[in-house]
Amino acid sequence: MKPFCRDTWVEVDLNAIRANVEAFRRHIPAATGIMAVVKADGYGHGAVHVGQEALSSGADSLAVAMLDEAVVLREAGITAPVLVLGYTPVESVAIASRWGIELTASHAEWVEQAEAELTRAGAQPIGIHIKTDTGMGRLGVRDADELLQVVEALEHSPHLNWTGIFTHFACADEEDTSHARAQHERFQALLSALRTAGKTLPRVHCCNTAAAMVFPEWGYDTIRLGIGLYGLYPSPYLKQQAVLQLTPALSLKTRIAHVKTAAEAMTVSYGATYTAKPGETIATLPIGYADGFSRLLSNRGAVLHAGSRAPIVGRVCMDQIMVKIQSETAQVGDEVVLYGRQGMEEISLDEVAGLVGTINYEIPCMLNYRIPRVYRRDGEVTEVFHPLTMTHRPAHSVNN
Ligand SMILES: Cc1ncc(COP(=O)(O)O)c(C=O)c1O
Structure with a gap:
């Protein structure tokens, strides 16, 4: 049986995903983990298939932009840690608890409201990573006082466990590294303020693909590997530098x-x-x-x-x-x-x-969803997924 009825399809080479994870594994410190960023349906490649391949190739956790994307991974049977990098409306935190998904907080008020919601729902505790804004100007706490307020709100929240702290670089893919260095200094200052206040740091992370390529020594506990996972370079400049050999998937x-x-x-x-x-x-x-x-x-x-x-x-x-x-x-x-x-x-x-x-x-x-995704390993089709009809087909039914 033909698994889809149109003559247009995406092919994803799972060997390439594996090779890219392994290339970063060799490039970053041995103690640094790899969080595979599979938001936006794995940058269009398919979050579940890429996520599974990344995890079996050396990544230890996954990240997505929003809670719905995280639930899709859990529904597919993925049990590894999954972090939602973006904002989660307080009304939805019990869903994160039900599926064991970690969320991001950047405000003490959000922490208090989330705690109230989880108490009301009688939900299990969830892990929370604090987002710091060191120069991206998007989400995150911007100074040490604000950060300590969020940490203390978490300490007072029986349903919210503080499991991570991170920041995101705005310009790590550029030849001029001054903005990235300034962001990293601000991040270090925030971490120092926490240590001075007697706090024990949970998982610390800041590197996207570009920062992991250029500053592998900033890996801390994990890098958040997005575009490089798919074999693409974060910018023409970094492609030209060719610090790592990547394989487009x-x-x-x-x-x-x-x-x-x-x-x-x-x-x-x-x-x-x-x-x-x-x-x-x-x-x-x-x-x-x-x-x-x-x-x-x-x-x-x-x-x-x-x-x-x-x-x-x-x-x-x-x-x-x-x-x-x-x-x-x-x-x-x-x-x-x-x-x-x-x-x-x-x-x-x-x-x-x-x-x-x-x-x-x-x-x-x-x-988008109109295009079937065909997954290959060692040249053989392993699975086909057609988002339009939401059907999974094993390889033996494929004749494309
Ligand atoms: C917070 C955060 N971390 C990591 C990434 C992964 O970035 P990249 O795809 O450049 O590796 C993204 C993607 O935009 C992100 O928003």
């Missing part, structure tokens, strides 16, 4: 749905912004902006067919794009790579991000 593939050769000048797609010359071969591919393939790639990007680049011609439609094919033998059903490698050629997520005017992070995150 995601490819986006499709198959030709229609081929035609222009007998005479022929306009292509909405707005007739491209005119094929007589003799040009145009293939139609079943992917569009409603899948998260940006319309900004209209008349700009390229795909790979028969190992060569085929430029995208005309506007990206909601469900389809057209490409100018070089090969005269192109046929309906031929495999086309939109992101990833084919033969000697590669369309990297960095290249696509450059064309769209964004960062590589956003490109896989845009790929």
